[in-house]
């Protein structure tokens with residue numbers, strides 16, 4: 001359906017893509033309905049991803065990774081998960097590898113890396129990142145979870161909400177206030193382990209979409225966190241977040257295009273089959289034009305994202321560019337979702353149809369990883385500098 005060649009992929013990338021696609025068809029798609037009912041993917045699926053080498057491919061070999069510093073491979077995984085239409089897995093697995101692991105790889109002590117990275121690569125440990133609090137989402141500086149310096153450890157008190165992979169999480173990168181008087185400079189990041197006393201989790205939320213995602217609250221009551229679990233330097237947490245969020249936003253943009261393509265393909269198949277007024281829906285000019293518009297927009301989005309992946313490989317993707325990608329592609333995904341539901345008629349509103357789920361799943365993409373209003377702020381900041 002898509003005509004433009006993907007110039008950035010080599011034969012090796014395509015072989016990798018095929019292995020990912022085969023894995024998804026066997027180990028993910030058949031289980032997605034069950035996972036949606038359970039409000040989470042299975043732990044076993046994480047182990048299978050690990051066995052097949054699909055977690056943390058960028059990690060160094062001495063920590064169990066493959067040392068692949070080529071984000072095209074990560075992009076292929078994100079894309080193939082998106083194309084499968086299994087949105088819960090498409091968000092949760094990349095969050096672990098491409099969003100949580102970089103914090104540990106870039107800022108953790110050697111001991112912490114040795115403790116967590118190998119287990120995150122095998123899928124024995126599932127990662128999450130916890131910034132949002134009931135009273136602090138867009139305005140992260142308003143967070144209240146505190147970390148009191150007690151000499152050889154910090155004492156953590158507070159809570160986080162809406163945490164992706166939260167319920168199954170074994171290690172969480174948590175943003176805390178080490179000095180409430182210093183605003184952004186009083187924020188630090190630390191690793192909190194499932195086994196630490198005083199750390200507990202809420203039940204997975206009842207969400208509008210992403211039903212296979214175990215999004216939940218996390219609670220910290222007098223949790224003793226050893227000093228080795230501090231990421232980087234005390235007070236530099238906000239800086240690290242701003243650095244790493246660029247990759248997070250690129251990941252969301254990549255997933256958005258792929259999920260858009262999934263919906264379009266479902267819709268193309270549907271309109272060819274469905275008849276009205278003795279015609280196939282695909283014969284109505286409105287249907288043809290809507291499909292053409294979506295194809296043109298998604299194709300443009302795909303090539304734009306390819307360009308950003310290559311820029312990211314060269315370490316030239318700045319926060320404003322990543323924000324623009326997240327904003328652009330998630331708005332497109334939601335527009336495509338709405339049009340695809342419309343072209344399905346009433347069936348587009350039935351949960352058993354892929355587009356109905358994809359429609360519900362799409363909406364949050366404009367909210368998390370920084371709302372699209374915040375994305376526009378970040379873009380405006382750069383152009384008005």
Ligand SMILES: Cc1cc2nc3c(=O)[nH]c(=O)nc-3n(C[C@H](O)[C@H](O)[C@H](O)COP(=O)(O)OP(=O)(O)OC[C@H]3O[C@@H](n4cnc5c(N)ncnc54)[C@H](O)[C@@H]3O)c2cc1C
Nearest residue numbers: 129130131132136137138162163164367368369370371373
């Ligand atoms: C399913 C799901 C998964 C999530 N996963 C995670 C996760 O893994 N880790 C994590 O830390 N968080 C996660 N989040 C939280 C998410 O990042 C926040 O919900 C988001 O940042 C918005 O914060 P908020 O909900 O407090 O909304 P608010 O910040 O209260 O925003 C409400 C509205 O006000 C607007 N607004 C706020 N400030 C401004 C401004 N300065 N200018 C213009 N408009 C503004 C917003 O754009 C929005 O429209 C998740 C959320 C959901 C729903």
